[in-house]
Amino acid sequence: MALMNRTMTILLSLISLLALCSILPSSLAFASGSSDGYTINGRVKIPGFSLEGSGLEAKASDVKVILNSGQQVTFLRPDGYFSFHNVPAGTHLIEVSTIGYFFSPVRVDVSARNPGKVQAALTENRRSLSELALEPLRDEQYYEMREPFSVMSLVKSPMGLMVGFMLVVMFLMPKLVENMDPEEIRKAQEEMRSQGVPSLSSLLPGAQRSN
């Protein structure tokens, strides 16, 4: 945040050098009256935003500011400021659209009675803004993170479970059987033999044991 503030001040000084004048006064949101309508000025602040458009994630040129769902569309200046001209008095809605960030729409009241006064409020959480500086509510991650390859995911898959179960049967069962009373096993085996069904599972423990 501190870094951003510094870049902002640098930029501001740069701008004052260039004498961008009239549009950048001390108050960031103001409306100036004229014959047809008012002007809404504001700015968009995105933390960690590459203002020079180095093309990392989003460029300032990809940010659109939209008044009343498409009545007017404008873009950001390199310093993040925007303005709408010729706006009639009343209540308006400003939306910021950019890839990768979620902005709350902003309710802006342009009053006809005392020109020069603009009230702004975020509609998402009803927080009112002292200045028309819009910040994203949250970043947007469009892709689900792909889970990194791990042995666990392999084991958790149905095939992994099958293999695991097989291994359990092959290696753990004999161990379990070993701990059992040999007398009982013999009894069980005898039972099996008498039934005459030499099944694989019943034979296995016996075979293991004799080792």
Place this chain on the structure above:
Amino acid sequence: HQQYIGKVKKAVFQTQKAGRKRVVVSTEENAIAALDLRHGEIFWRLILGVNDAIDEIDIALGKYVVTLSSGGSVLRAWNLPDGQMIWESFLLGSKPSRSLLLTPTNFGANKDNVILVYSNGCLHAVSSIDGDILWKKDLAQNGMDVQHLVHPEESDTIYTLGIGDTQFEAYVISVRNGEVLKHSNMEFPGGFSGDLLLPTSDKAVVLDSSGSTLVSISFVGGEIKFQKFQISDLQGYSGVAVLLPSKLAGMVAVKIDRSLLFAKVKAEGTLEVVDTVPGVEAVSDSLTFADGQTAFGLIQQDGGKIQLTVKSSNDWKSHFLKESIEVDQQRGLVHKIFINNYVRTDRTYGFRALIVMEDHSLLLLQQGAVVWNREDALASIIDVTTSELPVQKDGVSVAKVEHNLFEWLKGHLLKLKATLMIATPDDVAAVLQIRLQSAEKSKMTRDHNGFRKLLIVLTRAGKLFALHTGDGRIVWSRLLTTFRKSGTCESPRGLKLYQWQVPHHHALDENPSVLVVGTCGHNSDASGILSFVDAYKGEELNYLAPTRSIAQVIPLPFTDSTEQRLHLIIDAEGYGHLYPRTPEAVDIFQKELGNIYWYSVDINNNLLKGHVVKKNCKEEIADDGYCFESSDLWSVVFPSDSEKIIATSTRILSEVVHTQAKVNADQDVLYKYISKNVLFLATVTPKAMGNIGSVTPDDSWLYVYLVDTITGRVLLRMSHHGCQGPVHAVFSENWVVYHYFNLRAHRYEMSVVEIYDQSRADNKDVLKLVLGKHNLSAPVSSYARPEVMTKSQSYFFSHSVKAVAVTSTAKGITSKQLLIGTIGDQVLALDKRFLDPRRTLNPTQAEKEEGIIPLTDTLPIMPQAYVTHALKVEGLRSIITIPAKLESTTLVFAHGVDLFFTRLAPSKTYDSLTDDFNYALLLLTIVALVIAIFVTWIWSEKKELQEKWR
């Protein structure tokens, strides 16, 4: 995802500096784009607002692109390398006028940064460094139409030239402070017509009101002198002369009939005819390049052959270039040409020409060939339909597909190499190429899952494209002859696409075809155009133009023996015309006469009307037997002082509903009210018609209606106080979801309404079922008036919406998702479960089991739910969903300036394995299991033997 820009209006080249050569264009889709001159790719592109049409574009200081838009009131400068906006200024004026932009290159010392803009009756001087308005001069007092700003070289003054009805005016204005140094005007007795042309910096040429005399006007130093020149004296003169608005150095071009007359303006102000050239389609502005030479390009066209001539304007006899280029016939005529020069390696000058064709495509011609082309008609899609691909024929063996055995072997060897990681980069590229060619998804045959289809799109240019859903390539394209400008059809424009013939069972040998409907004009009684196009080959099979006017097209649920669908076309007078025009179709139709209903919405008169087809037309109207008369059944009149219709929505006809019953958690059954004939209609109070902010919440009401279109019965009327449009609605199964603006909360809201059939609700009584007193077997009739019950709920939604659609699947079993095109040009998939009127704050355990989500006041926006992910569909207009054969999957096509296509599975792909399913692991497991079985088997055998021996 494909990116387009639209039909190019103006182009400016930027090739002086070393580095990447580019051309900056402004288009009819309000886009500004920088294109690579080598390949035609987009470097950057910006889409301005809908009301922000670009008037002028230029390059200032060699690094900024300056655009004048919104009727000359907004001037913006963009950074040339990356499209970043540098400054923006707003120019106020007193009255609307034409907009002119002048970026002088040399104003002497340290003055070379002024941009002069004439717009809205005022002349502004704007600093090109920061967009400051240096001075402003109102010139609109005396009804003069300013047409040119002239800056004579090496001076501090500019001339502002304009013409009134009968007079010519010139202002000499100082660039320093906007002071009027001299103002002179002069009457011209004949009066002027058309535009003023400026061949040289001190002489203007204009046509007089009779259209037969050229007047050259000299205005040096504010002294005005007229000189007349009769064109009617020339031999071979006939018809009306029109001055071409191309800026040619020292010359004017007059279009007479089909040929073009070039006249040179001499120093003393006289005109001299140089040449007449026949068959010229387009003339470029002249281009000044090194050592003061000027040249311009002109295009002559003969069918698919384009002849490009670049002539020197100083010396008519010589020309720099004369090339003949073959261009696809399907591109139509050349509309615009922009030329640019470059220095060849042998220090001579070469020329390249950017041409805009009738079908909105953009071509770059250089050295007698088309270097690249862009199909920018796809930026303005009007309607979309789909067509199945042909069935794969049996008996096509692998060897036939792969050209021969050797190639086949080679391909496999390459693949083997790639898998063994010993392939060279060349080999890898070759493998990729082969894989792409034979890729499953880009084949030209029907696939098992129904993912591969042809998207047939109709564009504003009247060109029809077939896009492959696999990789988005253009399979065929056709500029429909009936949609080209002609004497009988002034401004043709496409309206809709219908599936005309979908071969199914007994007409499999026929290719499917589509019906293209259009009109010739903008008013409702303009004559219509019908065109039938083969969906596989793109050939125009048949056309009917001009026909009677087209007010509505109703695809009927009947097909004839060749699977041609019957369409009833309603004209402006309310007569229905049956197509196809065969006796068989009439026979089918006659049987259903009296059962064909339709409705019409008259927005201007706030009227909703229901109609029925009654009998054949009277003899005097049409005696062909295909015309049918209709009569009004019912009408709903909305009081125009309190309600205005703003939106309507109906179910998509082809939608499939799986089940009518909905079982609740408590074993209760709700019967959905499913009727194809329900219309959703929204009205607002007239005050709320304007934009957001123009009305107070108390004056604004939004009413929604559900109307049965057969009987005219209003099923539901609901009002939302303090709400206004725009309303976007989608109707599916038994529910409607609509999006509107709530002025009180100052947020967007979405509401859902579900309709249930109450007349069937008592059927769940078992006793009645046993006694046979139920009405389940009663026939469903559109005339019946069943009791209905509606449930509704509203939620906040953060974004503005551009389009709403709903997913559609083959059998309607899969749960639905809403596809919302947001203001940020993204497509959001929202589960219908979030819009369920039965949501409560604390759902009971049973309701939770049923999948009811606890009620929240806002609809959640999960970034992962964006179908478009990190892409944007710039200028989004519409979203279309097409069911695939696989029940779980639906195909989504979103179009605006960009195109976007994807597959969606609203409830995950439950009926097929995912693409990343690990077949190797499955195989490995099976092999391991088999080995284990054998090992243990041998083992057990051994042990058994041992046991026996013991």
